Amino acid sequence: MLDRIWSAREAGRWQEAYPLGNGRMGAVVYGGITRETVDLSELTFFSGAPSRENNKQGAATAFREMRALLQEGKEEEAMEKASAFMGNRGNYGTNLPAGKLHIAFDDEGKDIRGYQRSLDLQNGLFSMQYRQGGNTVDRNAFVSWPDQVFCYEIRTSEPQSLTGKLWVDGGENPFLSQKAGEEFRFLVQARETLHSDGSSGVDLTGTVRVWCEDGAVSCTDEGIAFAGCSRLLVGLWMETDYEEKAGIRVRRHKNTADDRRRLPEQYDRIRKTHMEDVKRRMGRVFLRLGTGEEQERAARIPTDERVSALRRGTEDPSLSALSFQFGRYLLQCASREDSPLPAHLQGVWNDNVACRIGWTCDMHLDINTQMNYWLSGPGNLPECCRPLFAWMEELLLPSGRISARESYGRKGWSADLVSNAWGFSAPYWSRTISPCPTGGIWQASLYMEYFRYTGDEAFAREHAYPVFREAVEFFTEYVFQEEDGYYSSGPSVSPENAFLKDGKKRYFSNGCTYEILMIRELLEEFLELASLLPEAGETDRELKRRAETILPRLLPYRILPDKTLAEWKHSWPAADPQHRHTSHLLGVFPYAQITPEETPELAEAAWKSLEGRLYPQENWEDTGWARSLLLLYSARLRKKEAASLHLGSMHKTLTHPNLLVMHPPTRGAGSFMEVYELDGNTGLSMGIAELLLQSHGGKIRLLPCLPKAWDDGCVEGLIARGGIRADIRWQEGELREAGFTAPRQESICLEYRGIRRTLFLKAGERETITVEFFGSAER
DSSP: OOSEEEESSOOOSGGGSEEEEOSSEEEEEOOOSSEEEEEEEETTOBBSOOOSOOSOTTHHHHHHHHHHHHHTTOHHHHHHHGGGTSOOOSSOOOBOOOEEEEEEESOOOOSEEEEEEEEETTTTEEEEEEEETTEEEEEEEEEETTTTEEEEEEEESSTTOEEEEEEEEOTTSOEEEEEETTEEEEEEEOOOSSSSOSSOBOEEEEEEEEEEESSEEEEOSSOEEEEEESEEEEEEEEEESHHHHHTOOOOSOOOOHHHHHTHHHHHHHHHHHHHHHHHHHHTTOEEEESOHHHHHHHHTSOHHHHHHHHHTTOOOHHHHHHHHHHHHHHHHHHOOTTOSSOOBTTBTOOOSSGGGSTTOSSEETTTHHHHHHHTTTTTTOGGGGHHHHHHIIIIIHHHHHHHHHHHHOOSSOOBOSEEOTTOOOSOOSSTTSOOOTBHHHHHHHHHHHHHHHHOOHHHIIIIIHHHHHHHHHHHHHHOEEOTTSOEEOOSEEOTTOOEEETTEEEOEESSOHHHHHHHHHHHHHHHHHHHHSHHHHHHTHHHHHHHHHHGGGBOOOOBOTTSSBOSSSSOOOBSOTTOSOOGGGTTTTTSOSSOTTTOHHHHHHHHHHHHHHHSSGGGSOOOHHHHHHHHHHHHHTTOHHHHHHHHHHHHHHSBOTTSOBEEOOOSSSOOSSOEEOHHHHHHHHHHHHHHHEEOGGGOEEESTTOOTTOOSEEEEEEEETTTEEEEEEEETTEEEEEEEEBSSOEEEEEEETTEEEEEEEOBTOOEEEEGGGGSSOOO
């Protein structure tokens, strides 16, 4: 069992426990012997409420005046005017933990041998085994997507050896519980005062039922007691009133009393169906780094011990393979086809840290939500994107139309730096990180990626094009032409950095590189869609003409005298040269505006910018997502040594014992302790995929940035744009064999070590090549 995380010790904290999820419910299981703890979370369990008052009255006028003041060089006055522009926080809210499930056993925990707990990534099953005297105890837990239930089962070899009690608490949330026949029911309310008014939010209702063999179960208002049991089965269900409060349609079947009552007789089917469901997704991609023997040998060592060994300098390529699959596992746990929301900052889980600090546990639109989903294409999990698109179309875009009109005075839609369960799209409520109206279109580029990976023309016509059309309406009005004929934009920030002018911090300006590159990508993708959908392009001829006029005249990238890429139109220095955000380099990744082949001078400038960010190393704001982005940049720029360094840093300094990636407190993003973020894991997995296969710009590149430590390996099932499945095998650092399968007949351009060849594929038929296909590829 290679794709398995395991430990020989009980978890002592959240960062050691194992996560389960079904796209709505989350459970983090500790594996306690005498007292089991399961942290509960729910995707929609948000405080706050929808509001029509998110945009400040008179903001559009203030924005026009800010732009004019900057054009006159009056930064101080523009900064003062920003107070009349920034958004209203109101009842913004945050996702909150839903509480804890506790199971306490009448057992002193003595004479324990052979303890082991594990998480099988291929079937989504938590397992735990140990021996105590002559008794063997087996436990397992899972959260089922098909049946929408959390199950926890305990089996013992010694009859009638299980006695104890079970209860749920709501943590810091308002909480009520009561007995209802054989069921223990509870109500938890998402209420807090840091991000909302303390009286608004989602209500969650939960139900717990317990069944046993050879013993007795009794339920009270405080919990459930069990005595003399040989086997114990716990079922837990949770639902919220989120859809009603958000005003959107309900996407799922609600559980019934009959569903709950029948769990014992249906349990074997439910477990089997759950395991098959997860396997169907996880089994699409296989990755081995190192020889099979090396990977099997490493898998016999507890995962937490392997993480510790890496920190001491031990090489362990197969841990990167495990981390790759873990990122895929977390994404399919956090985001399913019918999830009522997209994955938030922490996926479907909540560590009770992000929600208690200033950033909140929400949908950040300046890197985090985007990075959550980049993996879905090459990682062969395209369906995971569907709740993101549904949330955008049901909540973010309608709200964004209001923001476009009220905060910017434009048609179309916009969304700034952050959003939430209520569709917040207004400018951020601090003038240090607003305006930033391109957060929404950065998110919208995932529509185009979904289409490129799946080839779903109906999706392009019915979903992607309408979203892009309205965004282009906004940004073709938003840009303005300068005296030199170039189109500029702003004022806006370069998230979340600042610059120094006359010794003072300045936060926004006209012509930020980040904003211009985002507008460039939007117009390019819109025109690409319009060419693929001629009927749409014909209907929107004038809008298409405006896009075609503006695109080639957008402000170009600029290289500074120190050979780095300019972050702003001006040349004032960054206030924090080692800032964690590198938004001006997004043309390298996720986009392909800057490549070593097509724009070598810009690629070199981007690399110089990265070197400047990282040195001195002790000043770099190291976080999981930021380090993942460095890995992705290095992969695109073909910097093998740098890629290896970033991989090592992720494993050695940013990975918890359970392989969850952390965001430590930094000078620009403070916290009372490290924060878990889903994008750290999915970004790492995406980086690993990009080291092995890249497919931007109409070419499929094989092993474009293979680390030296990965001298042997194979991958099966990675997806290239065009929906092409790629299987690659290499040995001693060189390609041995690759196979490709396309959903439709086409010719593809393959590249290996700079040599390009064309391969013809028939629909559904696998074509295999060897390194000889490329002729004289240098070894």
